[in-house]
Amino acid sequence: MFGVRFCFSRAVVVVCLMFAASCSATYQNHGYVPSEKDLAELVVGVDNRATVDDVIGPPSASGVLSEGDYYYIRSRIRTFGAFKPEVVERQVLAISFDQGDRIANIERFGLEDGNIVPLTRRVTDSSVVGNNLLRQLLANIGNLNPGDLFN
Template sequence: MAGLVLVGVVGACSPIVRHHGFVPPETEVAALEVGVTTKDEVISLFGVPAAERALQNNTIYYAASTFERLGPFAPNEVERQILAVAFDADDRLRNVSRYTLADGRVVALDRRVTDDGIADVSFLSQLFGSFGRIDAGTLLGQEP
């Protein structure tokens, strides 16, 4: 019985590892040629990037992270890789950079956030605002 409890405790304490994203392997990135490879070729080789900041600096990013979660604690990011592929004005490869968690560099990826259409309206404002639109006949089950 004590062995079963020990196995359960040890099993509950083992980390849960999750991988998110994709960064192409170094061998495939080495095949890219500066000044020759186009943005469309990079996307067809590696797939759709994690983020594209074409309006700001004509760079696409591939990102991958590994998270560990131990028991009830919040997940901890243990590994991060970001591949930044920069292009010139003609969409030809200009530079390839790799960043890791150890670099400590913040790379702000694009975020696509959908607007909910409710601007500065609290729950109470919505609740009290609906009182004037209630029809007493509808509440009592009478048809108009």
Template sequence: MRRILAFSSRLLLPAAMALTVAACSSNIAHRGYLAKPGAFGQVREGMPKSEVEGILGSPSTTASVNYQGDSYYYISSTTEQTAFLNPKEVERQVIAIRFDQNDQVASLGQYGLEDGKIVDINSRTTPTKGRELTMLQQLFGNIGKPGPGGAIVPGRTPGSTGPGKSGP
């Protein structure tokens, strides 16, 4: 019996350590547009839109307003998640290609995570009456407080006028 316990403990400890290390490793996910290496280097100003689509493929999104020409955006991001924690974006790349009214490349722009800005769409809050209670305040807030019958008096029954007396 001792030999079995010694053998199983020798296997159990390395297995537990391997599981612990595996649980703490990070999971990397690539999302969005994945370009071929050197594809963006082939795009030049004056190139027609059809050639850009032939080299890069379909864009992630386009500009919704065609004011002075169309715009294509190729967006990719890399996120990293460790164990049960929230994923964190570690890399973002946005390639903006702007076209003129003749559908020729007018300008190129490349933006990263450091170029992004957090936009607070709605920072206003609606005021409400009262106050916000924590979970513990909600659970224990009524301990020691009188109920609808009045004050807490030892020996008093609900509806009575004093100790040991009954009400009308």
């Protein structure tokens, strides 16, 4: 009797611990931002794009053109149970270049510096939404050109 009660209480404790562990937050890190030590090796107005590539590496995102500015982005995302993932930290390092391809400015931005930008998508409406198959077939009768059939 005592052994069964002990096993049951031990099982309850194990289930409670597993439940508590499954509800803990998990973190995912995405991207890369160079450290301050690496950035200290770059000199604004002196170093160029090739030096940046050698010292800290090319970025995963750059400006629109091939000669655009460099952007290094790192995000930390927290996932907690079944809730929607939340970005808890974001750093953006922007290195801009002048006309001579030398470093013009190095700026660092955080999540608190940004604004929420709602993303929208454009969807082309289909012209056949309200039409059934018979209406679509009958609508095409006037569009038939017999000369196109024999060419």
